[in-house]
Amino acid sequence: MKGNWANLDVYLVHSGVGFRLRGVPVTGDRDGAPLRAPPFPQGVVMPYPPAPDGVEGSSWLIRVSTTVARPAPAACPVQRFTAVRPLLRPEPPHPYLPEPWEDFAAAPLFAALDLIEHQQRPLALVIRELHSTQGTFGRRSSPAHPGLLRWTAEALERYITARATEQETAQAAGIPPTLPVRPEWIARTARQLEPDQRGARQYEHTVWGRRYASADGRVRDLWVPSFGRPKAERPEAEKAAMAQVMAQGAPVADFRRGSAPPPDAAAAHPVPQRLRAFAFGCTDGSVLPILDWEQEEVGQQFRQHAAPAFQAAATGTERRPGESCVSCKAISRCPDLHRTPALWGGTPPARRRRRRSVSVWDLRLHSECPAQYHLTRHLRLDSLLVEDPHTIRGRAVDAWLNERHAAHPRASCYDMPGPPDRDSWGAGGFALHGAQAREAAAMLDEHRALCPLTRLDPQEQVRVQHTVTAYVPELDVVALATPDLLYTRGGGWTWRETKTSISRLRQHIPLLRQYPQLAMGVLLLNAGALGADPRRSWVEFELLGDGRSVLERIDPSIPEVAEEARTVITRLAQPLLEDTAYEPQPGRHCSGCRARRWCTVGTAHVAGHPSQGQGHMP
CATH class of the missing domain: 3.90.320 (Lambda Exonuclease; Chain A)
Structure with missing residues (x-):
């Protein structure tokens, strides 16, 4: 059957990147688009890019999240090259260093939603537990800053209300209700024996957000929170990447990084026909649609928009120092990053911390108020205060x-x-x-x-x-x-x-x-x-x-x-x-602080000093 596949089961179309196949090699998929050739024969030397200096480990697994598809002109291609290969490690190794406070704003929110959506805990009880456990809910994680706890409680109530309202609207339009899905949706290829042109033998695509599906599996919803207003205007590549994981991803309860999916992972779940994604604003509680697509249009959108972005991320070799250096695995041997020992003569802090960036804006914010710096710069919380x-x-x-x-x-x-x-x-x-x-x-x-x-x-x-x-x-x-x-x-x-x-x-x-x-x-x-x-x-x-x-x-x-x-x-x-405490330091700056809404000290200061002026909500 030259030129065709028999019993083709496409798991992931990535413009030739990879998919799970049953049958014999052919040259085209169901839409006539070219597919990846079968594994290269033994003895053929492939021109896949080597790992850069400064890392060690294996490149056989490539894992990309949908955010990789966003245009990022300032991002460093080498940092992305190593980031999408999770089995590469820094050389010399960099030990894991926990932060004194939770540094991902959505972590306590998602933990609280897990209790409500998957364990049917009452909202009021979860909010009490949020504060009593400092946002850890018994997990092995750093406690949340008091300002983040107040932000989380507000966002949690808004989210529950917004989801309920959307479901009422959807059911009135004849769309079946969707229920919370605990396992991650992972679009993962079978592991091949030989590496492809990128040096990979397996690919994984993931998406971040809250997952929901109808009882019959025909409708899948994804809710993506933003820390301020909802972000509905997203690049076509990112939307296509989201839809691809929603359409092709199998729920994997025990997601062990780099492992192969269960043989019946896709077969055990019906193929979703309608894919909907929503942007949710944690600060204002509003909801905006990101996409509402049918299964049939996902493949074309992915190939046209997302695949080139993922191709660039998996193969880029240019070095571009900047913010990417903070998370780069290859920083120790980067020839383009200028090293400036004793730039200002500072001494290492008593407690060793993870690598971070420092700008003058960071320094000025921290000098005004450490709590403001942590909440707005680390956690990126935004009360949507109108600037003067x-x-x-x-x-x-x-x-x-x-x-x-x-x-x-x-x-x-x-x-x-x-x-x-x-x-x-x-x-x-x-x-x-x-x-x-x-x-x-x-x-x-x-x-x-x-x-x-x-x-x-x-x-x-x-x-x-x-x-x-x-x-x-x-x-x-x-x-x-x-x-x-x-x-x-x-x-x-x-x-x-x-x-x-x-x-x-x-x-x-x-x-x-x-x-x-x-x-x-x-x-x-x-x-x-x-x-x-x-x-x-x-x-x-x-x-x-x-x-x-x-x-x-x-x-x-x-x-x-x-x-x-x-x-x-x-x-x-x-x-x-x-600083490991990030205590509030009230003053004139409180009137324009974009995190004052969740700071009791700053709110009290502004109330007691009305002559200093106040920012206002839109």
């Missing part, structure tokens, strides 16, 4: 300048017109009107005379919002900084930070203390993190405000300047690295 007008104005100015500086062909802002309507304009999704719009337009006018692209040679490099990455090995910390603009001139790099304010600089406070991002820029340039001679490099500070704009230049090669910068960053970083 000054912040929105600054974001619009930044976005406008970023668009102009990144334009091709390159042009100075001096030669470019400002907003056509100074009373109503916006940029980057931030709309301005009236006096706020006119103030921001005046700031753009000030910048025209200070634009660094004026008279810049066409051969010079310009990078807008480029993340500078350095690794501090003795602290196991990845330092991240994103200046507004980087450009070369005279053989060195210039680091430009632009800020907007109607207030003047505070002359009694050193500039590096007022703006620690300048101090971080000094340290990174001084350490050669951009590969240029510090003696030819500069840090520039541009302040746009009330008609009295400021441009300050700082020489990072001067020892006294570097030492001042080191002092500024050490005073901010050492407390952050040592």
Whole structure:
């Protein structure tokens, strides 16, 4: 039967990646699309990519989650290459280091939902147990921060209500009710004897969320929580990846990583015909549909949208230092990651922790309030507090300048017109009107005379919002900084930070203390993190405000300047690295804190200091 398969049972179509087959080799699937060739004959040497330096172990298993299908221009391909191969390990090995507090916001929520949905525990009882066990529910996990406990209790009640409402609506439309499914849906291929062109012998696809299915198995639902508002606008590749796991995945109760599925795993469950996915906002309680597809359209959508993304993740070999370095298994031997020992002279914390990133935004948040830092930066909780007008104005100015500086062909802002309507304009999704719009337009006018692209040679490099990455090995910390603009001139790099304010600089406070991002820029340039001679490099500070704009230049090669910068960053970083409690520290910042809703101390402070102003919910 040349050119056909007999008794074909497609388990997973991945544009030639893998599937479970019964029968004899052929060249096409049911839709006529090409399928993977059978295992390569003995003795054939395959050109699959080798594991990068810095890891050890095996590459025979590739496991991808649906989030891998999201476009991530800043992600490092080598980090993804090793991440989708779970049997690769760092070399040298990195021990597991538990965090003092739960660092995944959804963990207590999902544990609570398991008790309600699978053990029929009453909601009130589960909420009491949530607090009495600090969110562990008897599991071997770190306790949840008090703010996370309050967030979880709120999200839990909203979720139960939202699910019940959706089920009522669905049944009214003739859709059968769906019941909770405890086992994970795993779309997994049979293990082959020989590796394919990616060095893999088995593939697994997983999806994160809450799973539900009708009694007859014909309808499957997936609910995907978000920590703020629901995210309904998702890339087509991610939606196709979700649908593929829902359509082809078998419920596996005992999911042992890397093991083969039971022989009858797929046969024991009916093939779902309708696949629905919903986005749920844990903060506002709203629900939005992600997809509602029939089984027949999943394969085509997957091949067209998701398969190329997974192909790229499984084969990428480019190195791109950035946030990905925090979780990269191959960091110890990465030739592209700049190492900066003693960048600010910090000492390792008393308690060893997992690798993490540190940015100036992290440092400033922690110095204001450790609880705010933990809840908003680690856990990414968001009360959806509306930003104040000054912040929105600054974001619009930044976005406008970023668009102009990144334009091709390159042009100075001096030669470019400002907003056509100074009373109503916006940029980057931030709309301005009236006096706020006119103030921001005046700031753009000030910048025209200070634009660094004026008279810049066409051969010079310009990078807008480029993340500078350095690794501090003795602290196991990845330092991240994103200046507004980087450009070369005279053989060195210039680091430009632009800020907007109607207030003047505070002359009694050193500039590096007022703006620690300048101090971080000094340290990174001084350490050669951009590969240029510090003696030819500069840090520039541009302040746009009330008609009295400021441009300050700082020489990072001067020892006294570097030492001042080191002092500024050490005073901010050492407390952050040592902190294991994340206690609230009330103050004026409480009024704009995006986690105040779940902080009793911050809420009490704002109530007792009404003159400090309050943010408000939309």
